[in-house]
Amino acid sequence: MSSPSRTEILGLFRSLLKTARKFPDYNIREYMKRRTIDGFRQNSKLTDAPSVSSAFLDANSQLEVAKRQAVVYTLYAPPIKSVMEIKSTS
Helix, strand or coil, X not given: CCCCCHHHXXXXXXXXXXXXXXXXXXXXXXXXXXXXXXXXXXXXXXCCHHHHHHHHHHHHHHHHHHHHHHHHHHHCCCCCCCCCCCCCCC
């Protein structure tokens, strides 16, 4: 497989962050966001095509897992919001 282009990589990054926003639970949403940013930051140093392709395929598989998990979490969303999500009225 050829090395993915910069636009494909950025598209994958955006898709992962968009999927992270779909989680109803604050903790999981922030964990997914943090893990995505950290993973892409860690892999930004990769230069050879096979390792870039491998990291890209791994991230694609993680995206598919995250999409399925987001659907499951929306089915069983907690009835009460997290303290971090409640806006203060004062």
